[in-house]
Amino acid sequence: MITIEHLSKTYRKGAWALLDVSLQLDKGMTGLLGPNGAGKTTLMRILATLLAPTSGQVRVNGISITRPEEIRPMIGYLPQHFHIYPQLTGRDYLDYAAAMKGIKDREARRKEVARLLETVNLQDKADKKVRTYSGGMKQRLGIAQALLGSPGILIVDEPTSGLDPQERVRFRNVLTRFSIDRTVLLSTHIVADIESNCRRIAVMNMGRLVMSGTLGELQACGNGQVWEAVLSADEFSRVDPMQVVSTKALPEGILCRFVGKKPFMGAYPAEPSLEDGYLALLRRDRDV
Numbered sequence: 130m131i132t133i134e135h136l137s138k139t140y141r142k143g144a145w146a147l148l149d150v151s152l153q154l155d156k157g158m159t160g161l162l163g164p165n166g167a168g169k170t171t172l173m174r175i176l177a178t179l180l181a182p183t184s185g186q187v188r189v190n191g192i193s194i195t196r197p198e199e200i201r202p203m204i205g206y207l208p209q210h211f212h213i214y215p216q217l218t219g220r221d222y223l224d225y226a227a228a229m230k231g232i233k234d235r236e237a238r239r240k241e242v243a244r245l246l247e248t249v250n251l252q253d254k255a256d257k258k259v260r261t262y263s264g265g266m267k268q269r270l271g272i273a274q275a276l277l278g279s280p281g282i283l284i285v286d287e288p289t290s291g292l293d294p295q296e297r298v299r300f301r302n303v304l305t306r307f308s309i310d311r312t313v314l315l316s317t318h319i320v321a322d323i324e325s326n327c328r329r330i331a332v333m334n335m336g337r338l339v340m341s342g343t344l345g346e347l348q349a350c351g352n353g354q355v356w357e358a359v360l361s362a363d364e365f366s367r368v369d370p371m372q373v374v375s376t377k378a379l380p381e382g383i384l385c386r387f388v389g390k391k392p393f394m395g396a397y398p399a400e401p402s403l404e405d406g407y408l409a410l411l412r413r414d415r416d417v
């Protein structure tokens with residue numbers, strides 16, 4: 130369990146990258162959602178003890194992150210961008226990463242690496258060089274690296290950007306399996322990644338936590354805020370494009386969806402999706 134209390138971070142001469150964030154993360158997968166620059170990576174790097182906060186407290190299973198040597202064995206971290214030497218094989222890379230994590234005994238390392246290669250379903254490619262891996266295979270290798278030593282907490286930063294849909298689904302399934310008996314924090318700006326995986330959601334915007342709750346609660350943020358209308362091409366050309374969140378071509382015209390205030394008289398109310406709830410929440414936050 131992770132308890133975050135009044136956490137703030139400012140980079141040198143910068144604005145607040147995090148401002149007074151308080152949040153509790155329990156077992157299971159929590160989705161961390163937010164637009165670019167919301168503060169997700171900053172928060173995750175602090176939790177992984179790679180960055181010191183400016184103020185506030187974080188406890189991992191009751192231990193303060195001011196004691197990183199005690200925290201690090203409990204946490205696996207997959208950063209947004211991670212470097213693997215392309216000349217190494219997947220197996221050699223994991224062996225190296227296991228040595229860096231302090232698994233000194235060669236036989237113990239061999240067993241741990243074999244176990245993780247199987248877990249992320251890379252055993253057939255284990256002895257191929259990383260430069261021959263697809264994006265999804267590299268991400269799975271990244272997850273294997275984060276799982277070295279079986280940490281109870283997994284922090285994964287925007288894992289599916291750049292993956293094709295098939296790889297995304299495979300990667301999500303691997304993560305879902307791990308979240309059953311672990312605390313997993315998964316950051317993304319792709320709402321669909323959260324929808325299929327997460328029990329709970331935290332939404333950040335401009336360094337602040339603007340919502341924390343269930344998927345249903347986020348979806349409900351769109352209640353009374355979602356509108357649809359079928360427009361002709363001419364009518365569509367006169368609509369402010371910033372107001373339209375999606376369109377669909379129909380035989381009778383263009384079905385447009387709007388989030389926010391009723392855009393014009395002829396628009397009719399529609400049921401919000403999770404994405405609509407998220408957009409409504411961000412718009413409300415921007416307008417206050």
Ligand SMILES: Nc1ncnc2c1ncn2[C@@H]1O[C@H](COP(=O)(O)OP(=O)(O)OP(=O)(O)O)[C@@H](O)[C@H]1O
Nearest residue numbers: 140141143146163164165166167168169170171172
């Ligand atoms: N090393 C740094 N030095 C100065 N400012 C930084 C640094 N890293 C991040 N920031 C700033 O802190 C804020 C939060 O950035 P952060 O990377 O945490 O957001 P994010 O939600 O992870 O964004 P993205 O989805 O684009 O990865 C941004 O305004 C960013 O410009």
